[in-house]
Amino acid sequence: MEAKNKGKAAAAKAAVDNHVKTSQVVGIGSGSTIVFAVQRIAERVKDEGLSVICIPTSFQARQLIQENGLTLGSLDRNPKIDVAIDGADEVDKDMNCIKGGGACQTQEKIVASNAKEFYIIADISKQSKELGTTWKQGIPIEVIPSAYRPVQLTLEEMLGGQANLRMGVKKAGPVVTDNGNFVIDWQFQSLPKDWNKINQQIVLIPGVLDTGLFINMAKKAYFGREDGSLVEQTK
Ligand SMILES: O=C(CO)[C@H](O)[C@H](O)COP(=O)(O)O
Known part of the structure; x- marks a missing residue:
């Protein structure tokens, strides 16, 4: 596996294993890191009989949920979300984020703000001391x-x-x-x-x-390093 993907996969696995429980409604973010979270959820469905309803934040997320054989829900039918997991383009020390590198930020924010708990998963390059210092694309x-x-x-x-x-x-x-x-x-x-x-x-x-701009929304961020080790960050 490519080094950066090792970090993404480690972050995704930790967030799914620590926070996703059976019978929950789970918000599924968008981007390249969330792919690993969906794969991990699918693994747990197969191995442990985990049962969850997944709410997509984009066309991509909807495809991922379906391709991995997970149960697809919607905000109409499942407006109360237990836990949402998503990637980010930059996360500062106060857990504020810049998102939308994949143009999905509006639906991502709707899902995250209707979740009891919102977790960020990312490779370590997304961790920043001050918001706006590493994501240069606006x-x-x-x-x-x-x-x-x-x-x-x-x-x-x-x-x-x-x-x-x-x-x-x-x-x-x-x-x-x-x-x-x-x-x-x-x-x-x-x-x-x-x-x-x-x-x-x-x-x-x-x-x-x-x-x-996701201000004060995330409860915790999991950053994965290229060697597969993790950095966990809360406010
Ligand atoms: O906000 C997003 C899409 O709108 C993504 O979550 C963000 O761009 C991070 O993506 P990746 O996991 O590929 O680094």
Whole structure:
């Protein structure tokens, strides 16, 4: 297994083994690390008879749940989630996160905020002392397509920096989210001191759905090192 994947797998296994119990409703995040968590849940279903209902945060998560033979639930049928597990692009010492590298942050935030407990799994490169110092691609913000230009201008006038429309790779034009919207990646000029305030300011701009700033939501983060060892972090 590739070294980085060893860390991701170790973090995923620890979170699933420590926090997922039978009969629970489990929120399934998106990205490359969550793949290992879903595989571990499937292993436990097979080996121990674990029984859980999985709530996806994206098209990718839905596919993963189905491909691994797990029970697919929905927020309509299972609005109360026991535990949610997800990856992150950066996690600071206070457990605040930047998410949305895969453009799934809105559904991820809905699932995480409706879970009793929310756990982050990541390779060690995602651990950071101060939010905004390691993830350099900007704060992901989901916007309604017709509003993208005014939102870009408002962000730049209000907060400075640069608000870039995320463009597709192997697809002409912008990235379109699972909700049919666009993503703006806001790159700040100077490191904000109060991320909570910044988040609230952005969310209030008409046309914005939500941001990839997950402030004070995660209970614990599991970071895996390349040798398969773990760093556990709580607030
Ligand atoms: O927020 C996300 C998707 O919107 C992902 O959880 C985040 O990008 C981390 O992904 P990976 O596990 O591939 O590092």
